[in-house]
Amino acid sequence: MKNQSITEAMLQFIEESPTAFHAAANVEALLLENGFEKLENLAEGALVPGGSYYTMQNGSAVLAVKIPENPAKGFRIATMALHTIRRQTWHR
Secondary structure (H helix, E strand, O other): OOOOOHHHHHHHHHHOOOOHHHHHHHHHHHHHHOOOEEOOOOOOOOOOOOOEEEEEEOOOEEEEEEOOOOHHHOOOOOOOOOOOOOOOOOOO
């Protein structure tokens, strides 16, 4: 994905993600590739400063967090949500 434009990468992601389950699996692969650690429940483990974590729900939703190195200095929260619907053409 490094040599692709953002638009090309997004179009490829959409093509490879015909359902929410595919999209979640593809996001999970990207997170793992970028050093995120999977937790079954983000509340169950100790989240350490500088850590990157994610959890999945029902195989179709992903929540990822990056803990700042120094949370006492303050930090920002960024969220992103996606909803995918793949339009199908039905032939009789």
